[in-house]
Amino acid sequence: MTFETTAITPFHIDIPQADLDDLQDRLARARWAGELPLEAEGQVQIGPVPPGWEYGVPLDYVQRLTAYWRDGYNWRAWESKLNAYPQFTTEIDGQLIHFLHVRSPEADATPLILTHGWPNSVFEFLDLIEPLTDPRTHGADPAKAFHLVIPSLPGFGFSGPTREKGWNRYRTAAAWAELMKRLGYHRYGAHGNDIGSHVSPELGRIDPGHVIGVHVTQLFSFPSGDPAELADLTEEERGYVQHLKYFNDNMSGYARLQESAPQNLAHALADSPTGQLAWTAQLLASLDDDHVLTNATLYWLTNTAASAARFYYEDHHAQHPTQPTTAPTGLAGFAYDFTPLRRFAERDHSNIVSWNEFDRGSHWATQDAPDLLIADIRRFFGELK
Numbered sequence: 001m002t003f004e005t006t007a008i009t010p011f012h013i014d015i016p017q018a019d020l021d022d023l024q025d026r027l028a029r030a031r032w033a034g035e036l037p038l039e040a041e042g043q044v045q046i047g048p049v050p051p052g053w054e055y056g057v058p059l060d061y062v063q064r065l066t067a068y069w070r071d072g073y074n075w076r077a078w079e080s081k082l083n084a085y086p087q088f089t090t091e092i093d094g095q096l097i098h099f100l101h102v103r104s105p106e107a108d109a110t111p112l113i114l115t116h117g118w119p120n121s122v123f124e125f126l127d128l129i130e131p132l133t134d135p136r137t138h139g140a141d142p143a144k145a146f147h148l149v150i151p152s153l154p155g156f157g158f159s160g161p162t163r164e165k166g167w168n169r170y171r172t173a174a175a176w177a178e179l180m181k182r183l184g185y186h187r188y189g190a191h192g193n194d195i196g197s198h199v200s201p202e203l204g205r206i207d208p209g210h211v212i213g214v215h216v217t218q219l220f221s222f223p224s225g226d227p228a229e230l231a232d233l234t235e236e237e238r239g240y241v242q243h244l245k246y247f248n249d250n251m252s253g254y255a256r257l258q259e260s261a262p263q264n265l266a267h268a269l270a271d272s273p274t275g276q277l278a279w280t281a282q283l284l285a286s287l288d289d290d291h292v293l294t295n296a297t298l299y300w301l302t303n304t305a306a307s308a309a310r311f312y313y314e315d316h317h318a319q320h321p322t323q324p325t326t327a328p329t330g331l332a333g334f335a336y337d338f339t340p341l342r343r344f345a346e347r348d349h350s351n352i353v354s355w356n357e358f359d360r361g362s363h364w365a366t367q368d369a370p371d372l373l374i375a376d377i378r379r380f381f382g383e384l385k
Contacts, residue, residue, distance in 0.1 A: 006182060011087040011098060011158070013079045015301050020075060023273055023300060027070045030274045035059045049250065057278040061285065066274055069293055075301075078294045081126060089158070090182065092175040095167065098122075098158035099151035101183065104133040106145035110212075110381050111185040113149040113176055113203070117194020118308055119280045121157045121298050122150050123291070124193065124366050131374050143385075144378040146189075151179060153195060155307030157298050162307045168314040169195070173202035180210070189381050191215045194363065195311065201349065204327025213328040213384045215354075215377055217365055218337065221344040229344075237341055244338065254282060258309040259316035266306030269299075276300050287367045330354030330380040334361030334369055354380050 038052050052058050085100050100122060103109070112132070116124040129148060136142040152159035154167040154175065176199065180188050189212050192200035197216040204214040223229050223241060233241065257265060269276045273296070280296040299305050329349045333339030339357055346352055356376055361369025 005091055008088050008090045008182060011089045013083055013087070013158070015075065015079065019301055023297070024070060026273050027066055030066060030272075032059060032063065032274075057281050057285065061281065062274055062278050065277060065281070065289060065293060068289060069273075069277070069297075073290065073293045073297075075294070075297050078123070078290070078297075082123065085129060090179065092178050093171065094164065095154050095162060095175070096159060097151055097154065097175060097179060099149055099179065100129075102129055102133050102148045102150075104145040104147050106134075106136070106142050108143075109133070109145035109147045110385055111149065111180065111183075111188035112146040112377075112381065113151070113180060113188060113190050113200075115151065115172075115176070115190070115192040115196030115199045116153065116156075117192075117196055118153075118156070118311065119283055119295055119299065120194065120364070121295050122152050123294050123298070124364070125150050127370055128366060128374060131370075132377065135378070140378065141382075144382045146377075146381070147185070149180065149183060149185075151176065153199075153308070153311065155311055156304055157302050160302055160304035160307045162310060166314055167311060168318040169198040169202050170206075170318060171314075172199050173206055176203050177207040177210070180207075186210055187212055189213050189215065189384070191377060193217045193366065198315070201325045201327065201329065204329070205321070205325045208327060211327055213330065213353075213381060214325075215330040215332065215380045217332050217334065217363075217373070219329075219331050219340050219345040219349060221340045221348045223344065233341075240341055247338070254279070255312060258312035260313070262309035262313050263306060266309060269305035270303055273300050276305060279305070284364065286362060287364055291367060324348050324350040326351050328353045328384060330376070331356070332365070332373055332376040333357040334363070334365045334372070335359050336362040337365070338363075354383070 035055065035058065085102050087098065087100050089096055089098050114125050116122055131138045132146045133148055135145050154172055155162040187210055190200040190203045197218040198220065200214045200216055204211045222244065269279055276299055277296045280299065281292050284292045284295060299308065324347065329352045331352065331354065333356065335358060342355060358369065358372050361372055365373045
């Protein structure tokens with residue numbers, strides 16, 4: 001019989017040099033995938049897919065980033081950036097959980113747990129740490145400071161791999177509630193993006209006595225299939241439904257694979273760093289090369305492509321609540337993301353108290369619109385404090 005410990009242990013990233021050398025060796029011996037000849041001239045962009053990407057991540061992109069991965073990218077520099085902040089591990093519900101815990105210099109700061117998405121990691125929030133914990137130094141109101149807790153999702157990066165079934169949004173939310181309790185936070189907020197926008201509302205659902213509010217960048221509220229829901233849509237709303245259908249039909253293959261048979265691709269990703277790069281880049285390619293490679297490197301070094309993918313499977317096969325969440329909820333919707341129709345969002349979240357849509361930024365607003373996101377987080381929790 002094993003007994004879970006509630007101990008919180010300091011953690012420091014120190015990847016063995018042999019692992020980095022092995023990565024370099026594999027990159028040097030990469031075997032490239034074949035592809036059809038591209039006819040760049042006269043190509044027209046269809047939907048959100050740029051010319052040359054119709055079949056997926058193109059060869060020239062992977063070759064370019066692989067060359068930089070070998071000759072220019074510096075994992076140690078990014079390792080050091082994360083190591084500049086206090087990191088810890090603890091065991092919750094039988095799973096090792098890695099997290100950053102960065103306290104604000106402002107004693108009365110609001111505790112806030114930030115949850116990342118896939119194929120991202122805790123690196124997603126790196127540039128938000130200083131402005132959120134120390135607004136005074138960044139020219140903002142010190143009354144809007146936060147103590148930050150930034151965990152790696154179970155099965156992702158240094159919280160991986162998972163070793164048993166069932167790690168979906170609901171089990172993760174329960175783990176986050178326990179984590180905040182262990183840290184001594186009895187009144188706190190939750191923010192999430194992507195998978196984090198699934199987990200954070202559930203945290204508000206299961207821990208309403210302690211969660212003061214939930215702020216997300218997506219509310220995944222879609223038409224239910226009932227024709228009556230679509231009967232009185234405006235022309236603009238019908239355009240949104242068509243856009244959503246296009247994405248589901250043409251750009252969500254990764255989700256369908258990971259929620260149905262994640263192990264099939266996992267074998268390839270565990271053996272090919274260029275495969276891991278392409279699988280990561282399919283959603284992150286619009287971002288800085290270093291951000292793409294840092295996440296691909298993290299998944300590679302921790303061998304967590306399989307366990308991260310299993311999150312989709314477990315969540316898809318979970319029994320989902322039918323009642324709307326009631327926690328005070330705020331949405332920051334960005335221009336190049338899926339901001340839902342409010343009528344559907346209010347069906348699933350009965351206490352939406354803040355709804356802001358912005359004319360720039362994407363699904364990864366931490367990278368391409370951090371100023372807007374930071375301001376919205378400060379505003380939302382400032383009104384609840």
